[in-house]
Amino acid sequence: MENVKSVCVFCGSREGVDPAHGVQARRLGELLAKRGIRLIYGGGGIGLMGIVAKTALDHGGEVVGIIPDFLVKLEVGTLPVTAQYVVESMHERKAMMFQMADAFVAMPGGIGTLEETLEITTWKQLRQHDKPIVLLNTGGYWDPLQALMRQVVDGGFAHHKVSDLWVSADTADGVFDAIAAAPQPDEVILTSHLERI
Template identity: 50%
Template sequence: MKSVCIYCGSSPGNHADFARAAKAMGRALAERGITLVYGGGAVGLMGIVADACLEAGGRVTGIIPEFLAIKEVAHSGVTDMRIVASMHERKAMMEQLSDAFIALPGGIGTMEELFEIWTWAQLGQHRKPVGLMNAAGYFDGLLDFLDRMTATGFVGQGTRSMLHVGDTPDALLDAFAGYEPPVTGVHIKLRQT
């Protein structure tokens, strides 16, 4: 595993554990010689994870749409900054450049990125691990809902098992090391007329 994409908030959130988790993730990636791929911002958890990785001697690739480069204040100190035309291009490039994906706390953009990359795995568009770093129990409610989706038959057990959960960077990165994606057939029942 040479690179990991981190999805996280452009806000720091209101709990100190969120920033601590972002710093720990940035340091862990640098210590393992893994390049951080992220949304390119210098603010919020995005900036914190990038700064921590850089301070620990790591490599950071930022990918930011041109229209957000000013609004989110594109990070000027990253190893490699890619300016793209759209959010779609950003997400596609993040997938291409990354060997795994981890969501830290964030808002609807973070959730959208997480669910899209997990869906791509379910559909066989990539075979890379996907995980959540559950800092301060941030994702507890989401995990309960995902378990309900599985119990009610909307998410298959194989798909549910694709999403790794850990409360430390090392727990996730160690789980990713031996990852073999399950076979998930996506079954769509056609309506009989």
């Protein structure tokens, strides 16, 4: 945990129907600021991403937003963050988030959040990084994804240790313990099926 200076938070540009999501977003922003951990996020000022960023700023935290130009033009809203990078594409945004972050937290969100979470997990499976990934599982939001991953394993499409690629926390208060407890990825996750070829 002492090596984690920046955390990238993937989360929705909507708040969702469950007020608990907003509560946990505020708590996560507060905790990041109090711990002196820089927030890396999608750069918008709306939804859960706006809540976590604004709360971190309100508590004196450092916040870095990374947003594609076309989203700025759609006026999704930006905040007076510590640093704002306007990039050309979603691909460039995700690459910059990856480079700047020491760990990742996936809060509830929509298709974009799902895609970001699965991509960063895939990169970890492919041994392109060993950074912790935490699912902030407010109200069991990520339970269906974890069930799908079990089905992937049961169907013979992944090694059972694929479940070690991420860890889960029910609340923002558990995120940092989860980061500290995240195991290193095992090479067998990537190579176990190659033995059959």
